[in-house]
Amino acid sequence: MSCYIGIDLGTSAMKLLLMDSCGDIKNIVSREYPLEFPNPGWSQQNPEDWRRALMEGIPELLDGFDGETVAGIGVGGQMHGLVVLDEDDNVIRPAILWNDGRTAKQVDFLNNEIGKQRLSELTANIAFAGFTAPKLLWMKENEPDNFAKIAKIMLPKDYINYILTGVHSCDYSDASGMLLLDVKNKRWSEEMLAICGVKESQMPKLFESWECIGTVCEHIAKQLGLGDNVRVCAGAGDNAAAAVGTGVVGEGGCNISIGTSGTVFISSERFGVDNNNALHSFAHADGGYHLMGCMLSAASCNKWLMENILESDDYSGQQAAIGEDKLGENHVFFLPYLMGERSPINDTDARGMLIGMTMDTDRADIVQAVLEGVAFAIRDSVEVARSLEIKIISSRICGGGAKSELWKRIFANVLNVELECPVSEQGPGMGGAMLAMVACGEYADVKSACERLVHIASTVKPEAELTAKYEARYQQFRKIYPTVRELFREI
Secondary structure (H helix, E strand, C coil): CCEEEEEEECCCEEEEEEEECCCCEEEEEEEECCCECCCCCCCEECHHHHHHHHHHHHHHHHCCCCHHHEEEEEEEECCCCEEEECCCCCECCCEECCCCCCCHHHHHHHHHHHHHHHHHHHHCCCCCCCCHHHHHHHHHHHCHHHHHHCCEEECHHHHHHHHHHCCCEEEHHHHHHHCCEECCCCEECHHHHHHHCCCHHHCCEEECCCCEEEECCHHHHHHHCCCCCCEEECCEEHHHHHHHHCCCCCCCCEEEEECCCEEEEEEECCCCCCCCCCCEEEECCCCCEEEEEEECCCHHHHHHHHHHHCCCCCHHHHHHCCCHHHCCCCCCEEECCECEECCCCCECCCCCEEECCCCCCCHHHHHHHHHHHHHHHHHHHHHHHHHCCCCCCEEEEECHHHHCHHHHHHHHHHHCCEEEEECCCCHHHHHHHHHHHHHCCCCCCHHHHHHHHCCEEEEECCCHHHHHHHHHHHHHHHHHHHHHHHHHHHC
16 A cells, blocks of 8 residues: 655644555654744744755654655645745755744835735735745845845745755745735736746746655655655645645635644635735635635744743643633733734734733633633634635634644634544644645545545534623723734834
């Protein structure tokens, strides 16, 4: 039986899984790497660390297994990161990541001088600090010597595919988040490239996520312990890959991911844009489209609280102190904008904030406030979707935060939706492996792979009384940011 490797190129670690054609996961390994924060609000990473994780991770993954059975590889990766190569395919500078906030000036230029309406016409989106185009403009202005060296512009997971195959590629779902793609017509936007001062020859070739871009180079295959002719598919942005891994394809599916970032992902067979561009309008890995709301800090808020403030790694123990009587009753609120925010407020100046504390506020109240603040912020994006008359009755849920039963319960009641928990929690990695299966002909299309391989383990249902309590709390929460917005700009 053939096996497939799925790779999740995350912000803090690369997770690799080995899965057979029936969907049974044979092995999982993870390789961590550092983040760099050279200035406040900046976030970057050395692509060489990704290469090392790949070259060490796959042999570890295959330890005890026959590498000759691997037929294909698919990558789901962190989106928007700017990876630039010179004419010899050497990395020019550290990759500027999706959660980097250095481009406020360039975002203002694009949104206000080029104009949001024109941007939306060209790319179906407006400028956000995390997107790739503002990063190019920042480089052009602040690192002109490096900018002049650029021969190829890539995204993080595409650099992994380049290491494997030597091919400069990008899929439509990931390219959608660059603000350089005409999403509706699935082609590079000549006008946006000109605005950023780059040529189409500097851009990678575009593919559908399940299309084969090539095979693993012979010398790389030998180093990794793979056989000949291992196919590599174009892969997908992490959220689109996670949607495939959780079976959210076709018309009307929804997935909520609680990872480093948080997303609400709504799949559609038709192209569509909301009037205020509060949600991103991207291509999907199944060949269709999707709307997506993205918050920059989700599970990372809880990680920050636990490790930086409470200096604890006992996540479940800290949450155990949140009793039944506390749910829906907390008077402490948390704004989860530790890295600024994207959807739906698009404010690089926004910051994290605890409000409502009194002398009897305890540790459990603050832990609870952080969990609830992330759920409230995701609901902000859900409310935009509902304003478009999109009905969200149920949703799949994945990501590291979804391992917490308490957090899932809070989400179900804050959003008033049923949450379906897939058997596998390996969203982007599993999605990458499934896309590789389609590339190898194991399944006819992405939808067929999802129908066969994705199964639901459990469902978390909202509770009427608790939903009503959280409705009242959410209406209070949504007033906080507009009240302090100008203060953030001052400080």
